[in-house]
Amino acid sequence: xxxxxxxxxxxxxxxxxxxxxxxxxxxxxxxxxxxxxxxxxxxxxxxxxxxxxxxxxxxxxxxxxxxxxxxxxxxxxxxxxxxxxxxxxxxxxxxxxxxxxxxxxxxxxxxxxxxxxxxxxxxxxxxxxxxxxxxxxxxxxxxxxxxxxxxxxxxxxxxxxxxxxxxxxxxxxxxxxxxxxxxxxxxxxxxxxxxxxxxxxxxxxxxxxxxxxxxxxxxxxxxxxxxxxxxxxxxxxxxxxxxxxxxxxxxxxxxxxxxxxxxxxxxxxxxxxxxxxxxxxxxxxxxxxxxxxxxxxxxxxxxxxxxxxxxxxxxxxxxxxxxxxxxxxxxxxxxxxxxxxxxxxxxxxxxxxxxxxxxxxxxxxxxxxxxxxxxxxxxxxxxxxxxxxxxxxxxxxxxxxxxxxxxxxxxxxxxxxxxxxxxxxxxxxxxxxxxxxxxxxxxxxxxxxxxxxxxxxxxxxxxxxxxxxxxxxxxxxxxxxxxxxxxxxxxxxxxxxxxxxxxxxxxxxxxxxxxxxxxxxxxxxxxxxxxxxxxxxxxxxxxxxxxxxxxxxxxxxxxxxxxxxxxxxxxxxxxxxxxxxxxxxxxxxxxxxxxxxxxxxxxxxxxxxxxxxxxxxxxxxxxxxxxxxxxxxxxxxx
Amino acid sequence: xxxxxxxxxxxxxxxxxxxxxxxxxxxxxxxxxxxxxxxxxxxx
Numbered sequence: 025x026x027x028x029x030x031x032x033x034x035x036x037x038x039x040x041x042x043x044x045x046x047x048x049x050x051x052x053x054x055x056x057x058x059x060x061x062x063x064x065x066x067x068x069x070x071x072x073x074x075x076x077x078x079x080x081x082x083x084x085x086x087x088x089x090x091x092x093x094x095x096x097x098x099x100x101x102x103x104x105x106x107x108x109x110x111x112x113x114x115x116x117x118x119x120x121x122x123x124x125x126x127x128x129x130x131x132x133x134x135x136x137x138x139x140x141x142x143x144x145x146x147x148x149x150x151x152x153x154x155x156x157x158x159x160x161x162x163x164x165x166x167x168x169x170x171x172x173x174x175x176x177x178x179x180x181x182x183x184x185x186x187x188x189x190x191x192x193x194x195x196x197x198x199x200x201x202x203x204x205x206x207x208x209x210x211x212x213x214x215x216x217x218x219x220x221x222x223x224x225x226x227x228x229x230x231x232x233x234x235x236x237x238x239x240x241x242x243x244x245x246x247x248x249x250x251x252x253x254x255x256x257x258x259x260x261x262x263x264x265x266x267x268x269x270x271x272x273x274x275x276x277x278x279x280x281x282x283x284x285x286x287x288x289x290x291x292x293x294x295x296x297x298x299x300x301x302x303x304x305x306x307x308x309x310x311x312x313x314x315x316x317x318x319x320x321x322x323x324x325x326x327x328x329x330x331x332x333x334x335x336x337x338x339x340x341x342x343x344x345x346x347x348x349x350x351x352x353x354x355x356x357x358x359x360x361x362x363x364x365x366x367x368x369x370x371x372x373x374x375x376x377x378x379x380x381x382x383x384x385x386x387x388x389x390x391x392x393x394x395x396x397x398x399x400x401x402x403x404x405x406x407x408x409x410x411x412x413x414x415x416x417x418x419x420x421x422x423x424x425x426x427x428x429x430x431x432x433x434x435x436x437x438x439x440x441x442x443x444x445x446x447x448x449x450x451x452x453x454x455x456x457x458x459x460x461x462x463x464x465x466x467x468x469x470x471x472x473x474x475x476x477x478x479x480x481x482x483x484x485x486x487x488x489x490x491x492x493x494x495x496x497x498x499x500x501x502x503x504x505x506x507x508x509x510x511x512x513x514x515x516x517x518x519x520x521x522x523x524x525x526x527x528x529x530x531x532x533x534x535x536x537x538x539x540x541x542x543x544x545x546x547x548x549x550x551x552x553x554x555x556x557x558x559x560x561x562x563x564x565x566x567x568x569x570x571x572x573x574x575x576x577x578x579x580x581x582x583x584x585x586x587x588x589x590x591x592x593x594x595x596x597x598x599x600x601x602x603x604x605x606x607x608x609x610x611x612x613x614x615x616x617x618x619x620x621x622x623x624x625x626x627x628x629x630x631x632x633x634x635x636x637x638x639x640x641x642x643x644x645x646x647x648x649x650x651x652x653x654x655x656x657x658x659x660x661x662x
Numbered sequence: 663x664x665x666x667x668x669x670x671x672x673x674x675x676x677x678x679x680x681x682x683x684x685x686x687x688x689x690x691x692x693x694x695x696x697x698x699x700x701x702x703x704x705x706x
Contacts, residue, residue, distance in 0.1 A: 293675035296704045300670050305697045310671040313696075314679050328681065374689040538689035 033571060034160040038094035043089045045083060049073070053156050065154040065163040070101070092154060100162040104110045107175075109144040122423045136466055189398055199330060224548065260511075322381045323397045323470050333379040339363065343380075344390055344404050351408055353394050353401040353478045357381050385471075392544055394493070396467045399531025401478040410493040411480070411506025414454045414552065418496060422595075424502025426637045427538055434463035441465070441525035446569045447628035448518040452550050454509020457632060458497060462505070467530040469496050480532045481508070481524075485539070510534075517565045519573035540568035547627070548575040556584045558629070572621050573628075578606045580626060589630050598641050600630050601648070605658035612657075620654035679703065 036046035053074070057066035070085075078084035092099045117514050157163050164306040270322035297305050335343075343363050345353050356377050360366050366376045381400055384391045409417065442461040450456060458466070469477065477494045490511055497503035516522070521538040525556065546560040560577040586607060593599045600622065606625045609616030618626075620638070627633045642648050648658050672680075683699055684691060 291671065294679050294700070294703045295670055295676040297670050297672050298704045300668070302694075302697050302701075304669050305700060306693045309680065309693060309696050309700075312668065312672045313677060316677060316681070318681055319684060324693045326684055326693065326696065327687065327690050328684040331685065333690075341691050378690040445684055644679070 029252055034098065036095050036098065038091060042091045042094055045077070045088070046095045046098070048080075048086075049077075049154075050156065050160060052076070053154075053161060054158055056594045057158055060157045060158060063157050063161075063163065063534075065155050066157060067102075067155050070152040070154055073154055074562060078345070097162065098156055098160050101152060102155055103150050106149050106151060107146045108149065112143060113143055131174065152491065180238075189399055277474055289513050292390065293394060320378075320382050322378060322385060323379055323400075327375070327378055327382070329377075332382050333376060335379065335383045339385075340387060340390065343384070343402075347402065347404045348406060351406065356397065356402065357402040359402065380471075392476075393471065393474060394476050395470070396477055396479070396531035398529045399480065401531075409506075410491060411455065412509050414453055416502065417506065420453065420455065420504055420506075421498065421501025423631045424497075424504055425500065426597075426634055427457060427459055427502035427527040428497055428630075429498065430634060430636055431463060432458045432459050434469040436463065436466060437526065439464045439526075439528060443521060443523050443525055443575050446512070446516060446518055446522065447550060447573060447632065448575050449628050449630070449632050451512050451516065451518040451520075454507065454512050456505040458494065458503030458507065459634075462524075463503075465524060465533075466494060477531070481511075482513060482532065482534050483536070485536060487510065516567055517563060517569060518575050519569040519571065520565075520567045521570055538568035540566060542566045545574075546577040548577075548580070550588070557589050558588070559585050560584050573625050575625060575629060579622070582607055583626075583629070594631055595633070597627075597633065597637060598637070598645050600633075601626055601641050603647070603659060604630070605648075605656075606660075609658065614657045615657050617657050620656065623656065676700070 025117040034050065035042040036050070039045065053066045053068065056068055060066060071086075074083075077088050092101065119634055121601045154161060258568055296315075300308075310321070311325070313319050318329050319333045320327045343359055346363055347360070357368070359380055360373065360377050361368065364376060364380070366373050370376075381393075383395055384402055390404060391404045392405060393400070394403045411417075437462075444461065444463050446455065456462060467474075467477070467480070470612065475496060475498075477496070479494055481492045481494045482489045490507055490509065492505050492507040494505050496504055516537055523536050524534075525537070527533060542564060543566075544562055544564045548558055549561050551557055551559050562584070575583070588594075589600060589603055593603060604623060604626045604644045605616040605618055608622055609618040611617075620642075623642075624635065624638055625634065627638060641657055642650065645658075647660070648656055650656050680696055680700070683696065
């Protein structure tokens with residue numbers, strides 16, 4: 025196809041011979057670049073062209089140069105530099121070694137240099153080329169692009185990078201709680217923390233406090249000591265500042281000012297509390313440090329608020345679901361292990377345990393604290409109540425209202441053990457009154473607004489432990505303990521004597537009953553399957569019974585088939601006493617006669633009575649008279 | 663001194679000192695620990 029190409033369109037300048045020679049030269053180039061693009065540069069060394077033309081018609085180099093110059097629009101000259109590397113000749117080293125017989129250190133160095141590989145010799149040569157294209161025009165860019173060849177890059181070292189010293193960037197402080205598994209869930213608290221940090225800085229500056237770096241994360245007695253010892257001594261005064269160190273001091277001061285929360289201030293103006301009792305100091309700490317937003321307190325434990333791990337919404341939801349699934353209050357240790365997957369032997373277990381208690385105490389809507397200082401139970405509002413369903417807790421609290429007036433302020437946890445005799449009312453509902461004895465034994469609420477506490481009652485004789493809910497008294501209702509109905513039904517009868525003893529854990533107690541020989545008696549029971557009524561059933565039991573509190577058929581036969589009193593009557597203690605006279609008393613015309621012990625046992629069938637409450641009613645009711653002993657007469661017609 | 667029944671009024675330096683104890687602790691501190699630390703600082 026090359027033969028069909030038309031090259032006649034190109035006209036060459038010069039004489040006729042020169043035009044003929046230019047056409048020959050151009051055909052030569054076209055033959056050389058037969059498969060090249062029309063605008064690609066076709067190069068042939070000038071020397072080769074001269075040799076060719078001399079062989080053709082004896083054209084000299086000068087004549088050829090003239091042809092090229094005459095047709096500058098079609099042909100161009102260019103010089104390309106070629107670099108070659110030749111191996112070095114060893115003769116130079118031999119000459120150097122022969123010169124000197126004075127072997128010196130320099131000669132030795134030269135020998136050493138001679139033993140090393142010789143650098144190649146660089147030979148630069150220039151070649152003149154004639155350039156054109158298949159279209160007969162000088163290529164636009166006839167300069168070969170050789171400034172980025174592999175050869176160039178290999179032989180030309182890169183210039184040394186001059187790095188400008190960057191200024192030290194300010195490192196943002198990360199709250200330690202972010203380093204844990206938690207995320208902040210309350211933006212208000214974040215604001216409080218910033219306020220706390222700011223207040224710290226201002227406080228430290230105003231007091232002339234020099235912060236020191238915290239080095240001992242462990243809190244022990246020894247960990248507290250170093251801070252206390254170094255408190256009155258400013259750090260700057262202790263160490264003489266050299267000229268070199270002077271330059272560093274401002275930088276350190278700036279760093280301290282930027283991150284006050286990371287340092288512990290060493291104060292010199294700490295209050296002298298040597299004249300105060302421990303209780304007074306503790307009360308001052310609880311009231312004044314507890315009001316500080318930077319301190320987190322739960323019970324008798326404290327942490328810096330910023331160090332308390334946060335619970336995510338997902339954590340809170342899973343804790344709530346878990347408590348609902350278990351259908352009973354759960355202790356914080358269980359929540360930490362089962363929900364947050366922290367092992368009890370982990371270093372951060374106490375801190376996470378505190379975080380759970382502290383964070384859940386802020387979630388008033390979903391969670392309720394029902395624990396003690398040593399045993400911290402948490403419950404949810406939707407959980408089923410513990411204990412009996414025969415009567416509502418509020419009604420039971422109203423029944424025990426007399427305890428609010430009768431029981432003076434007792435010191436919690438001031439006794440180690442108490443004894444108690446079960447009444448029929450307590451046995452039927454599975455409860456205990458929060459009377460003076462139990463108020464001395466059991467702990468006070470951990471928080472002022474705490475309504476209930478879940479305790480564990482261990483029964484070694486039954487090899488069982490029950491969750492018992494202590495309902496604290498309110499201004500209108502008395503306190504009581506719920507959740508013992510199963511244990512009572514399985515092991516005891518009304519009149520049984522139990523002993524409750526405290527343990528080191530203020531939420532755990534041991535309960536024992538006085539054992540007795542196996543005996544059978546027809547004892548009163550409340551049958552509330554259909555229409556509630558009292559009946560006597562033969563009952564076998566093996567616990568000792570106080571006969572004064574036993575409700576047997578032999579003692580009160582007329583109780584059989586009696587219906588429980590209507591609630592309107594039950595709410596009035598005097599009406600209950602009058603009804604009890606008619607149930608158990610000896611009829612004498614229109615009067616009923618009963619002893620105080622019988623009345624005491626029988627009135628406690630319907631509702632709780634204390635001895636004081638019963639005696640007050642017996643004395644204040646005009647229809648009831650006494651013969652001077654403990655025998656009372658109720659005259660219905662009076 | 664017969665101040666045993668009254669509460670001491672903690673000043674800013676004392677509050678800062680107690681907060682520093684809390685910040686240095688990796689686990690919860692009891693009130694008794696804080697009382698003891700405050701008494702030790704007073705003694706020194």
